[in-house]
Amino acid sequence: MRRLLQRPARIVPLAFLGAVVVSTLLMMLPAARAEPGRAPFVTALFTATSAVCVTGLNVVDTPTYWSTFGHVLITVLTQIGGFGIMAMATLLGLLVTQRLGLRSRLMAQAEQTNLQLGDVRRILGRVALTMLVFETAIAAVLAVRLATRYDYPIGRAVWEGVFHAVQAFNNAGFALHSDSLVQFVSDWWICVPITVGVIAGGLGFPVLFELARELRKPACWSTHTRLTVWGSVVLLVAGFVVMLAFEWSNPRTFGALDLPTKLLAALTQSAMPRSGGFNTVDYAAMNSETTAVTTALMFIGGGSGGTAGGIKVTTFFLLAYVIRAEIRGDPDVVVGNRRVGEATQRQAITVALLGIALVATGTLALIALTDGVSLERALFEVTSAFATVGLSMGLTPTLPPAAQLLLVLLMFIGRVGTIATGAALALNTQTRRYRYAEGRPIVG
Amino acid sequence: MRRLLQRPARIVPLAFLGAVVVSTLLMMLPAARAEPGRAPFVTALFTATSAVCVTGLNVVDTPTYWSTFGHVLITVLTQIGGFGIMAMATLLGLLVTQRLGLRSRLMAQAEQTNLQLGDVRRILGRVALTMLVFETAIAAVLAVRLATRYDYPIGRAVWEGVFHAVQAFNNAGFALHSDSLVQFVSDWWICVPITVGVIAGGLGFPVLFELARELRKPACWSTHTRLTVWGSVVLLVAGFVVMLAFEWSNPRTFGALDLPTKLLAALTQSAMPRSGGFNTVDYAAMNSETTAVTTALMFIGGGSGGTAGGIKVTTFFLLAYVIRAEIRGDPDVVVGNRRVGEATQRQAITVALLGIALVATGTLALIALTDGVSLERALFEVTSAFATVGLSMGLTPTLPPAAQLLLVLLMFIGRVGTIATGAALALNTQTRRYRYAEGRPIVG
Numbered sequence: 063m064r065r066l067l068q069r070p071a072r073i074v075p076l077a078f079l080g081a082v083v084v085s086t087l088l089m090m091l092p093a094a095r096a097e098p099g100r101a102p103f104v105t106a107l108f109t110a111t112s113a114v115c116v117t118g119l120n121v122v123d124t125p126t127y128w129s130t131f132g133h134v135l136i137t138v139l140t141q142i143g144g145f146g147i148m149a150m151a152t153l154l155g156l157l158v159t160q161r162l163g164l165r166s167r168l169m170a171q172a173e174q175t176n177l178q179l180g181d182v183r184r185i186l187g188r189v190a191l192t193m194l195v196f197e198t199a200i201a202a203v204l205a206v207r208l209a210t211r212y213d214y215p216i217g218r219a220v221w222e223g224v225f226h227a228v229q230a231f232n233n234a235g236f237a238l239h240s241d242s243l244v245q246f247v248s249d250w251w252i253c254v255p256i257t258v259g260v261i262a263g264g265l266g267f268p269v270l271f272e273l274a275r276e277l278r279k280p281a282c283w284s285t286h287t288r289l290t291v292w293g294s295v296v297l298l299v300a301g302f303v304v305m306l307a308f309e310w311s312n313p314r315t316f317g318a319l320d321l322p323t324k325l326l327a328a329l330t331q332s333a334m335p336r337s338g339g340f341n342t343v344d345y346a347a348m349n350s351e352t353t354a355v356t357t358a359l360m361f362i363g364g365g366s367g368g369t370a371g372g373i374k375v376t377t378f379f380l381l382a383y384v385i386r387a388e389i390r391g392d393p394d395v396v397v398g399n400r401r402v403g404e405a406t407q408r409q410a411i412t413v414a415l416l417g418i419a420l421v422a423t424g425t426l427a428l429i430a431l432t433d434g435v436s437l438e439r440a441l442f443e444v445t446s447a448f449a450t451v452g453l454s455m456g457l458t459p460t461l462p463p464a465a466q467l468l469l470v471l472l473m474f475i476g477r478v479g480t481i482a483t484g485a486a487l488a489l490n491t492q493t494r495r496y497r498y499a500e501g502r503p504i505v506g
Numbered sequence: 507m508r509r510l511l512q513r514p515a516r517i518v519p520l521a522f523l524g525a526v527v528v529s530t531l532l533m534m535l536p537a538a539r540a541e542p543g544r545a546p547f548v549t550a551l552f553t554a555t556s557a558v559c560v561t562g563l564n565v566v567d568t569p570t571y572w573s574t575f576g577h578v579l580i581t582v583l584t585q586i587g588g589f590g591i592m593a594m595a596t597l598l599g600l601l602v603t604q605r606l607g608l609r610s611r612l613m614a615q616a617e618q619t620n621l622q623l624g625d626v627r628r629i630l631g632r633v634a635l636t637m638l639v640f641e642t643a644i645a646a647v648l649a650v651r652l653a654t655r656y657d658y659p660i661g662r663a664v665w666e667g668v669f670h671a672v673q674a675f676n677n678a679g680f681a682l683h684s685d686s687l688v689q690f691v692s693d694w695w696i697c698v699p700i701t702v703g704v705i706a707g708g709l710g711f712p713v714l715f716e717l718a719r720e721l722r723k724p725a726c727w728s729t730h731t732r733l734t735v736w737g738s739v740v741l742l743v744a745g746f747v748v749m750l751a752f753e754w755s756n757p758r759t760f761g762a763l764d765l766p767t768k769l770l771a772a773l774t775q776s777a778m779p780r781s782g783g784f785n786t787v788d789y790a791a792m793n794s795e796t797t798a799v800t801t802a803l804m805f806i807g808g809g810s811g812g813t814a815g816g817i818k819v820t821t822f823f824l825l826a827y828v829i830r831a832e833i834r835g836d837p838d839v840v841v842g843n844r845r846v847g848e849a850t851q852r853q854a855i856t857v858a859l860l861g862i863a864l865v866a867t868g869t870l871a872l873i874a875l876t877d878g879v880s881l882e883r884a885l886f887e888v889t890s891a892f893a894t895v896g897l898s899m900g901l902t903p904t905l906p907p908a909a910q911l912l913l914v915l916l917m918f919i920g921r922v923g924t925i926a927t928g929a930a931l932a933l934n935t936q937t938r939r940y941r942y943a944e945g946r947p948i949v950g
C-alpha cells in the first residue's frame with residue numbers, strides 16, 4: 063500500500079495489467095464457454111479487459127457465448143475491477159489532497175476535506191460497504207420484479223438481479239440478454255433501479271461519502287462535490303432533452319413508444335452514455351444527431367474516483383469555468399466561492415487534450431485497420447472504449463482481431479490512464495530553481 | 507483608428523459585417539453573373555463572405571457562374587478582406603504587446619519586439635507593400651508559364667496569374683478552373699509559386715517582418731516567430747508524409763501519378779489545408795484516413811496575424827508545451843528559453859476549446875439541417891468553413907440554403923472571431939480586488 067502511494071503511476075497500471083492477464087486465462091477455460099472448446103485468445107482478452115475495466119463492450123453475445131460459470135466470472139471480474147478502481151482512485155485522491163495539505167496548510171483548511179488519509183483499511187471497508195448496500199438494494203428490486211412480473215424461477219430472478227446490479231453500480235454494462243435491456247424499455251421497476259445504480263456509482267466515492275454526510279447542506283459541499291453533482295445534473299438533463307428531441311418520431315427507436323415509455327427511455331438513455339453502457343433502445347438505429355451528442359456525453363463521462371470513465375465531469379466543467387473567466391477577463395478562475403489554482407487548471411487541460419488526442423488517434427487507427435467503416439461509427443466505438451462506456455452501434459463484434467486489440471488498448475489506457483496519470487500529474491511537481499523571462503506568442 | 511484600438515471586439519466584427527453587406531450587394535449585380543439575371547441572395551452572400559473572409563468555399567462553379575466582372579469583384583474583395591485581416595491582426599497584436607509593456611517593462615524588454623506602435627500608417631504601408639511584392643512575383647511566374655506552356659493569350663495569362671496570386675497570398679483559394687488546380691497537378695511552375703504564396707501569407711505579417719530582418723539569426727527570433735516557423739515546418743512535413751502514405755496507391759488520387767508528380771502533389775496538398783484552399787487532387791476521392799488528418803490540419807490552421815484561419819499554429823503548439831510541462835511536472839511552461847505566462851496559456855486554451863465547441867456544434871447543426879450527410883463529410887465542410895480553408899469534399903454546393911447560411915455564419919465567426927476575440931481576451935483583464943481560498947476538485 064505504501065508503494066502504491068509512492069509510485070501510483072507505475073503500480074496502478076501493473077496491478078491492472080496483472081488482473082487482465084489472470085482474467086484472460088480464466089476466460090479461456092473451457093468451462094467459461096457455453097459450447098465445447100475454449101474461447102479464442104482475442105475474445106477472452108477482450109471480454110476480460112472489458113470486465114476488469116468495467117466497460118461492457120462485447121465481441122460476442124454474452125448470454126449465449128459464455129456459460130453460467132463464464133457469467134459468474136464476468137460478475138467477479140467486474141466487481142474486483144470496480145472495487146479496485148474506486149479504492150485506488152479514492153486513495154490517490156486523498157493522497158493528492160494530503161500532499162497539498164502538507165504544502166499549504168491554509169488552503170487545505172479553507173477547503174474542508176472530510177476524508178483523512180489515516181486509516182486506509184477503514185476507507186477500503188467503506189468503499190466495499192457502499193458497494194454492497196447499493197448492489198443488494200438494486201438486486202433485490204430487480205429480483206422481485208423479475209420473479210413476479212416475468213415469472214422467472216426464484217433462483218434465476220435472484221441471479222439476474224445480482225448480475226445486473228453489479229454491472230449497474232460498477233458502471234460496466236454487460237447484460238444477460240442479447241438485446242441488453244431493450245425488452246425492458248417500458249418497465250420502470252427494471253430501468254429506474256439500474257439507472258440509479260449507474261448514476262450513483264458514476265458519481266464516485268468521494269462525492270457519495272460527502273453526500274451521505276451533507277446531503278441537505280449543499281452550501282457546505284466541497285468544490286469537487288459541487289462541480290460533480292451540478293455538472294451531472296446538467297449533463298443528465300441535456301441527454302434527456304436531446305434524446306427526446308432527436309428520437310421522438312424515429313420509428314426505429316422512440317417513435318413506436320407511448321408517452322410514459324418515451325420519458326422512461328429518455329431518462330435511462332440520458333444516464334447510460336456516462337458511462338453505464340446498458341441500452342433500452344438500439345443505438346445503431348438512432349439518428350446521426352443523437353449518436354453525435356451521445357459520443358460527446360461518453361467522452362465527458364462521470365465523476366472522478368468512481369467507476370465512470372471519460373475525462374470526467376469536473377474536468378469538463380472546470381474548463382468551462384476557465385473559458386468563462388477568460389472571456390470575462392477575471393484574473394482568477396472561481397467556482398462558487400473557491401479559486402481553482404493554476405496547477406489544477408493545467409491538469410484539466412492536459413487530461414482533456416490527451417483524451418482528445420487519444421480518441422482522434424484511435425479513430426484514425428480503427429479506420430485504417432478496417433475497410434469502409436464510417437467516421438461516425440468508428441468514433442462512437444472508440445469513444446465508448448476510451449471512456450469505458452460499453453455502448454455500441456454494433457461495430458465491435460464485426461471488427462478484425464487487430465481492431466479489437468486496438469479497442470482493448472483503448473479500454474486499458476482509458477481506464478488506467480485517467481487514474482494513474484491524474485494522480486501522477488498531481489503529485490509530480492518539481493520545485494522551481496530558476497525562471498525564464500516571459501515570452502508572449504500571439505494566440506488565436 | 508483610435509476607436510479600433512480601443513474597442514477591437516466591437517469594431518472588427520462591425521467592419522467585417524459592413525464589408526460583407528456591401529460585397530453581397532455587389533455580387534447581386536446582374537453584371538457579376540455570367541448568364542442573364544442576378545445571383546440569388548444566398549449565393550451572393552455566400553460568395554461575398556467566402557471572398558471577404560478569404561475562405562474560398564463555393565456554392566457555384568466560379569469560372570462559369572460569375573462573369574469576368576464577377577471575377578474582378580472576387581479578386582478585389584479577397585484583396586480587401588486579406589489586407590483588412592492582416593492589418594487589423596497586426597495592429598491588434600502590437601496593441602497587446604504594447605499593453606503588456608506598460609504593465610511589466612522588464613518582461614517586455616526581455617522579449618525584444620521589433621515592431622513599435624508608433625506609426626500605424628507606416629505599418630499599414632508595409633503590409634500593403636509586402637502583399638504587393640509577393641503577389642506580383644507569383645503573378646509574374648504564373649503568367650509566363652501559362653503563356654509559354656499552355657499558349658494562353660498574354661492578356662488572359664496575366665489576368666489568371668494576378669487572380670490566382672491574389673488568391674494564394676491571401677490564403678483564399680478561389681480558382682478560375684472548375685477543377686481548382688487539378689489540371690496543373692504535375693506542373694512545378696504553377697504549383698510551387700502558389701504553394702509558396704500560401705505558406706508565406708499564412709505565416710502572418712509579424713513573422714514575415716521578423717524573418718525579413720533576422721532570417722539568418724534564428725537564435726534572435728521571438729517566441730512567436732519560433733513557434734510559428736518550426737510549428738509550420740512540423741505540420742507541413744506531417745501533411746506531406748500522411749498524403750504520400752495514405753494516398754500512394756489510391757487509383758482515384760495519387761495512384762495514377764508518376765513519382766515526381768506524387769511528390770509535388772503531396773507538397774502542394776500539405777500546404778493547402780492550412781489554409782490555402784486550392785487542390786490539385788480531388789478531396790472527395792481521398793481515403794477516410796486522409797480526410798481525417800486533413801480535417802485536423804485545417805482546424806489547426808496557420809500563423810497568427812496573417813490570412814490563415816484555424817486556431818493557429820502558436821495556439822496548438824503552445825498547448826503541446828503545456829501538456830509536456832504538466833507531464834514532466836515542470837512548474838513553468840517554457841518554450842525555448844522563454845516562459846509562457848498563465849494568461850497566455852489560458853488564452854490558448856480558450857481559443858482551442860471554443861474552436862472545438864464551435865466546430866462540434868456546427869457539425870451537429872449541419873447534420874440536423876440535412877438528410878443523411880455523413881459525419882465525415884459534415885465535419886470536413888464545417889471545419890473548412892470555420893478555419894476559412896475552402897477545401898471541399900463536394901458537399902457545399904448541394905446543401906439546402908439554411909445549411910449554406912450556417913456555413914456563412916461559421917466562416918464569419920471563424921474569421922472575425924479569432925481576431926476580435928483574441929485581442930479582446932488579451933486586452934480585457936480586470937484587476938484583482940480580492941481572492942478566494944483555493945478549492946481543489948479532483949481532475950481526470
Ligand SMILES: [K+]
Nearest residue numbers: 117233339451
Ligand atoms: K461501462
Ligand SMILES: [K+]
Nearest residue numbers: 561677783895
Ligand atoms: K482559404
